[in-house]
Amino acid sequence: MSFSTPFKTAAPLASTLTQTVPLLAQVLQNGQSLNEALAHTAASDLAQKAAVQDLAFHTLRHLALAQALLKSLVNRPLSPDVQHLLTIALALLAAEGNKESLKYPPHTLTNETVLASLNCENGPRVKGLVNGVLRTFLREKQSRLVAALRHPVARWNAPQWWIDGTKTAWPDHWQAILDANRLQPPLTLRANRRVNSRAEFMDRLIQEGHPCEALGPDEAVIVNKPRPITQLPGFTQGAFSVQDEGAQRAAKLLDVQPGMRVLDACAAPGGKTAHILELADCMLTAVDSDAARLKRVIENLQRLQLRAQTVHADAVHTRDWWDGELFDRILLDAPCTASGIVRRHPDIIWLRQAADTQRLAKIQQALLQALWPLLKPGGKLLYATCSIWPSEGSQQIDAFLQRNPNAVALNAAIQLLPLSSKLENHDGFFYASIVKS
Numbered sequence: 001m002s003f004s005t006p007f008k009t010a011a012p013l014a015s016t017l018t019q020t021v022p023l024l025a026q027v028l029q030n031g032q033s034l035n036e037a038l039a040h041t042a043a044s045d046l047a048q049k050a051a052v053q054d055l056a057f058h059t060l061r062h063l064a065l066a067q068a069l070l071k072s073l074v075n076r077p078l079s080p081d082v083q084h085l086l087t088i089a090l091a092l093l094a095a096e097g098n099k100e101s102l103k104y105p106p107h108t109l110t111n112e113t114v115l116a117s118l119n120c121e122n123g124p125r126v127k128g129l130v131n132g133v134l135r136t137f138l139r140e141k142q143s144r145l146v147a148a149l150r151h152p153v154a155r156w157n158a159p160q161w162w163i164d165g166t167k168t169a170w171p172d173h174w175q176a177i178l179d180a181n182r183l184q185p186p187l188t189l190r191a192n193r194r195v196n197s198r199a200e201f202m203d204r205l206i207q208e209g210h211p212c213e214a215l216g217p218d219e220a221v222i223v224n225k226p227r228p229i230t231q232l233p234g235f236t237q238g239a240f241s242v243q244d245e246g247a248q249r250a251a252k253l254l255d256v257q258p259g260m261r262v263l264d265a266c267a268a269p270g271g272k273t274a275h276i277l278e279l280a281d282c283m284l285t286a287v288d289s290d291a292a293r294l295k296r297v298i299e300n301l302q303r304l305q306l307r308a309q310t311v312h313a314d315a316v317h318t319r320d321w322w323d324g325e326l327f328d329r330i331l332l333d334a335p336c337t338a339s340g341i342v343r344r345h346p347d348i349i350w351l352r353q354a355a356d357t358q359r360l361a362k363i364q365q366a367l368l369q370a371l372w373p374l375l376k377p378g379g380k381l382l383y384a385t386c387s388i389w390p391s392e393g394s395q396q397i398d399a400f401l402q403r404n405p406n407a408v409a410l411n412a413a414i415q416l417l418p419l420s421s422k423l424e425n426h427d428g429f430f431y432a433s434i435v436k437s
């Protein structure tokens with residue numbers, strides 16, 4: 001989640017720019033996720049970290065346009081750090097009227113970028129070039145923007161294969177989906193029913209100066225002015241968790257009753273695990289193959305005072321971890337391209353390769369096939385992905401139903417599209433409920 005910091009209270013801009021450069025390098029050169037890179041940022045305090053984070057998110061949301069502009073403005077090789085610095089500045093200058101851009105008046109931004117260039121390789125030598133590039137852009141902004149935006153990659157801020165895949169899958173919605181990918185998502189919370197109702201939680205938020213709105217019929221709340229969650233009332237007491245409204249649908253669809261045996265097969269960091277446990281007293285086994293992520297499940301459950309058995313294992317290898325007793329409910333929130341959550345993770349669109357979709361679809365198929373025998377007759381498996389690609393959603397489930405005659409789709413599958421409208425302000429998710437006959 002990105003936190004907005006008013007410019008006047010933010011750390012000096014040149015220093016923020018300088019600290020954003022290595023983040024971009026980690027994502028674009030080393031293929032690291034932005035969250036991992038942020039965890040190691042050198043930012044000195046919360047305000048500076050928030051400013052750096054905002055700038056990195058903004059840049060990734062306008063990356064292709066900024067890169068196209070840079071290419072048109074400079075026709076000599078640049079060192080990676082100068083390239084990244086100019087990309088960050090151009091992403092701000094190009095996105096006129098955008099909340100992030102409004103924080104930085106163009107001439108201040110230009111001066112501070114020139115200052116920040118002194119921290120780059122050959123700083124004093126590139127200073128003039130950085131100044132010249134940005135001032136040329138400001139003089140010729142409209143014509144340069146029009147030219148750069150003619151290219152679909154710059155227009156939609158996505159690789160061509162991603163644009164094509166979105167068009168093919170959603171011919172009526174592809175533009176709205178790609179547009180929504182560049183919007184700042186809301187800070188969506190889930191009121192913990194065991195501690196407070198949604199109405200009680202919202203009253204508390206409002207009383208403490210955090211205007212908010214209910215979203216959907218259940219526990220979701222949008223905080224109008226995002227801020228670090230530890231500053232919101234009741235975090236340490238487990239009054240709420242951060243979770244997109246689309247993700248909050250899983251626990252309801254799973255429909256767990258008290259006393260049931262439940263498997264959450266790909267559980268980390270535990271958002272859905274905790275929600276299931278908030279709704280019903282059940283015996284839940286949470287499996288994940290990533291030890292560091294599983295640790296976050298344990299921490300989240302501790303904060304929320306919930307209990308589950310946590311297991312570090314590859315869920316496909318059931319012999320290694322399963323005690324042989326069948327489950328009433330299985331949630332398989334499978335690893336996927338995460339193509340539905342780009343607005344929250346704008347690095348995804350640049351980190352994924354076209355081949356990842358088929359590779360991940362094979363993993364999803366293996367998980368489905370391995371876990372199906374663990375379900376009781378009459379039990380329900382909920383298959384979920386945070387993806388908008390049919391190969392990870394409807395096609396995956398159609399193939400599964402064909403392979404397994406004792407598997408019956410309970411209702412029509414649900415594909416949530418990430419369109420960021422006022423009433424449907426959620427990420428992209430796919431859900432299919434399957435019962436065993």
Ligand SMILES: C[S@@+](CC[C@H](N)C(=O)[O-])C[C@H]1O[C@@H](n2cnc3c(N)ncnc32)[C@H](O)[C@@H]1O
Nearest residue numbers: 266267268269270271272288289290314315333
């Ligand atoms: C989409 S995330 C799950 C999100 C989680 N359900 C939540 O709501 O917070 C997918 C998870 O699957 C885990 N995973 C991937 N392959 C796995 C496997 N073969 N067995 C178990 N976990 C796996 C990943 O480590 C990752 O934590």
